Amino acid sequence: MAEHRQGHPVTDYPTALGASSRDRITLLGKDLAQDVMGEVGFGELAFWLATQRRPTPGQTRVFEAVLAALADHGFTPTAIVTRLTYLSAPDSVQGALAAGLLGGGSRFLGVTEDCGRFLHDVLAGRQLPTDDDGWDAIAFEVLTARRAAGEFVPGLGHHVHKDGDPRTPRLFAIAAEEGLVGPHLSLFAAIGRVHPGVLGRTLPLNGAGVCGAALADLGLPLELLRGFALLARTAGLIGQLAEELRDPVGNEIFLSVDLNNRSVPPRPYEQGGPHG
Amino acid sequence: MAEHRQGHPVTDYPTALGASSRDRITLLGKDLAQDVMGEVGFGELAFWLATQRRPTPGQTRVFEAVLAALADHGFTPTAIVTRLTYLSAPDSVQGALAAGLLGGGSRFLGVTEDCGRFLHDVLAGRQLPTDDDGWDAIAFEVLTARRAAGEFVPGLGHHVHKDGDPRTPRLFAIAAEEGLVGPHLSLFAAIGRVHPGVLGRTLPLNGAGVCGAALADLGLPLELLRGFALLARTAGLIGQLAEELRDPVGNEIFLSVDLNNRSVPPRPYEQGGPHG
Amino acid sequence: MAEHRQGHPVTDYPTALGASSRDRITLLGKDLAQDVMGEVGFGELAFWLATQRRPTPGQTRVFEAVLAALADHGFTPTAIVTRLTYLSAPDSVQGALAAGLLGGGSRFLGVTEDCGRFLHDVLAGRQLPTDDDGWDAIAFEVLTARRAAGEFVPGLGHHVHKDGDPRTPRLFAIAAEEGLVGPHLSLFAAIGRVHPGVLGRTLPLNGAGVCGAALADLGLPLELLRGFALLARTAGLIGQLAEELRDPVGNEIFLSVDLNNRSVPPRPYEQGGPHG
Amino acid sequence: MAEHRQGHPVTDYPTALGASSRDRITLLGKDLAQDVMGEVGFGELAFWLATQRRPTPGQTRVFEAVLAALADHGFTPTAIVTRLTYLSAPDSVQGALAAGLLGGGSRFLGVTEDCGRFLHDVLAGRQLPTDDDGWDAIAFEVLTARRAAGEFVPGLGHHVHKDGDPRTPRLFAIAAEEGLVGPHLSLFAAIGRVHPGVLGRTLPLNGAGVCGAALADLGLPLELLRGFALLARTAGLIGQLAEELRDPVGNEIFLSVDLNNRSVPPRPYEQGGPHG
Structure with missing residues (x-):
């Protein structure tokens, strides 16, 4: 580091990504x-x-x-x-x-991240099971807790594919073929098995959710x-x-909205609260 | 099409991309x-x-x-x-x-598009050559015209790789291995051969430029x-x-700029022009 | 400027905008x-x-x-x-x-900029007129030239307000009240007077266009x-x-599009051109 | 509402904002x-x-x-x-x-929103005080609770203006001149008075934070x-x-970063967690 005259030290910026010199370009070394x-x-x-x-x-x-x-x-x-x-x-x-x-x-593309993080948080600090019964026990515990707290379970349910998201079994199968069913996918599968008994109804495992589980099992950064x-x-x-x-x-699309607009009088906004 | 009561016809929106029904998702059919x-x-x-x-x-x-x-x-x-x-x-x-x-x-990622479009415009309406001499003749004509007009040639030159962009020969080689050297790459190669004689100096064929030529040869939309x-x-x-x-x-990075700021007095802006 | 050890000189960054010290914040001095x-x-x-x-x-x-x-x-x-x-x-x-x-x-908010720049370009290097006849002469010249070239005139015409954009006379009036009708507004007004005789039909002066003329007359940066x-x-x-x-x-709005989608077969893209 | 043939009802879209007809433009009625x-x-x-x-x-x-x-x-x-x-x-x-x-x-421009929402949440459902002692009591309660929870107080503290943000007293004064010191500003002022006794040190009321309090007192939407x-x-x-x-x-700025880059070897990422 050199010292800059205004007192702020000048640093250099390390990176393992792209770099180039006059006759060579490197990427990731x-x-x-x-x-x-x-x-x-x-x-x-x-x-x-x-x-x-x-x-x-x-x-x-x-x-x-x-x-x-x-x-x-x-x-x-x-x-x-x-x-x-x-x-x-x-x-x-x-x-x-x-x-x-x-x-x-958070809403339209967020399920993947939410589901991956949720599964990861559940697993943090736990001894990982070695069989389905063990995974089912964790799933039961978590589902029961969330139900009690009135919280929904990320990755459970789909507004269109109510009888099952076709992406879900396919991704499980591909991961199995490649020997890459890790703890996140295992737990997600257990949630699929266990939730009807806890929640009283059968919901599909969301395809975007299973994607989050698979990405987490691949060891990709959760953030x-x-x-x-x-x-x-x-x-x-x-x-x-x-x-x-x-x-x-x-x-x-634009015209379908613009030409169907309906002009209404202004409606003055009142903030909620004690002094509203 | 149905008629909407406010008079704007309601249409449907055709697409060959993603579509889903309760139990099936299709993509590109x-x-x-x-x-x-x-x-x-x-x-x-x-x-x-x-x-x-x-x-x-x-x-x-x-x-x-x-x-x-x-x-x-x-x-x-x-x-x-x-x-x-x-x-x-x-x-x-x-x-x-x-x-x-x-x-x-236009500036940092634009060379790819500019070069692909430039080559495509040159080729538009031309009979395509069958040998290098033919490509060189087109290149000579185009380079001469641009030089006369004082216009630079998209894809020619690189501010770092002055002796040659390592990506360029590699992409030509890959395209040749796959039998995918089409008219855009052929013309770009000819520009590489011919330009020293026209411009009086040797410039590298830019790697981002050759990418544009290759994408155009793959038949991808120029836009x-x-x-x-x-x-x-x-x-x-x-x-x-x-x-x-x-x-x-x-x-x-932020601090290196913020802490090295130097406060200067305002300098009133004057618009150029006849009444400036 | 200090020298950095990797050879890149370290500079400071002048600004007349916001600056702050421990007990004071300045803006524009x-x-x-x-x-x-x-x-x-x-x-x-x-x-x-x-x-x-x-x-x-x-x-x-x-x-x-x-x-x-x-x-x-x-x-x-x-x-x-x-x-x-x-x-x-x-x-x-x-x-x-x-x-x-x-x-x-360029399309939906671009008229303001396009019109201001167009007027400015027309005025560049000209002796400014002192009366309406002088402005009309410039307008006639420009309109004739653009008509001959088959080019449209920025700021002329409106797809809804075909009989006149209500913003236009109002902005002219406000500028006049404030003594701020400069050359851009003057030329734009002349275009309004002269164009029917040149183009053979009467078009409204676009409200977004007159905004561009007014901003240019205020001496704001055209860019x-x-x-x-x-x-x-x-x-x-x-x-x-x-x-x-x-x-x-x-x-x-989303549902009105999504639920009215119509799935169609893929249609392979063919690039236009000599080798299409 | 009309019925669309694909089964999705067609609606119109109410708005009190801009609307235009052939000869008139309205905004907010x-x-x-x-x-x-x-x-x-x-x-x-x-x-x-x-x-x-x-x-x-x-x-x-x-x-x-x-x-x-x-x-x-x-x-x-x-x-x-x-x-x-x-x-x-x-x-x-x-x-x-x-x-x-x-x-x-959330980080650089978020203080305004965070502070406004925080104050609003504190006030929700409370009887509003009529004098400074009453405000101080609320502030004391809230500060004590946040200290116990190890949570920081939005709007308290500034990394540069450690002895006071000059914007803060000025905005309080302007609001007072206009008779617009409402419950959010009142509570924020009380936090300024009370916090040294609770936190054991004196922090400035952040200027961006007081802006949030003022906006909330103006009745603007917290979202x-x-x-x-x-x-x-x-x-x-x-x-x-x-x-x-x-x-x-x-x-x-770009060059100061790019030319001071330091190429380092890749460092394989390992996800944290029980199976890391």
């Missing part, structure tokens, strides 16, 4: 041109960038299955937002994509589970833009 | 769980979403090589922006990623070439966030 | 607490920040009239986007506002005319969010 | 051109849009004092982000502003307190962009 380009798939690279360790082929397959599960769900708010923003500012593809991603918050959902969605939003370019519906 | 998850890599899926046609393995390899080339370039403005935004609003991963992507405009650079960069920015979580530098 | 808070209105402050000169009361009035004209236009794409993003990510007000602003590009439209719109989008909080329509 | 433009200041309009009630001149003055207090704080992360995004994508002013606003989250900070900051960020256009420092 590898030669980008020779060792990464043409050798590393995009899902594999995204995993590697997030963890600084290269995934096995099995890890990559599970990871890419999750990304496929989350890439596009049709006319979600994020997709509509990207199409409308492109309609309004066609000069800025980056703005249209960024606007869509901004909808990736960024939402980030992987956003990565998947970026590919989906590019698909939405590509379709909008050829078969535009954005203006029709 | 395929069963998402059975035919996409576990079967389709993420780069392959992104290509498919953007073009609605499934790429060949060779096309996927070239496409993923491009994504690798563009994923992360270290402490670019986009990376710094994502880290600073996360520092300032750690509750919103989507905001940090979106902020970083918003720097993906979205920047979008693919942004997809690649999303993976890179997640890597930046993951590193920031463990080895934070954002606050140090 | 003024004491924030004593001289700005309670003394300077928000429109006045925004003008001051953008130009580093304090506007006169008349300049502030014209500026605020422009901001009022642009603040909210009902269910525009930007408003719909903000509501949908808030629906999807209610934890991030900043994300909902940012997403809405990203629609402030940022869009920025003032965005500032106005930020207030409007907060209004949209406030209304959404009490009378939500975002979910209904 | 007023004629925009005649009753708003030239008549309503920008701060006043922003208040009106957010609450659908027109503020008194005193309310407007307090509101605009808050906006002035929050508009610009120099080289904050948000300002740096806006400058770097503009450097990287100068074609998109909206992107540069949106990127800056995305930093307006949007952060939104008003963002509105203020939009004006500040336009100022930052205007200065960057004339005296650019963005590239220097």
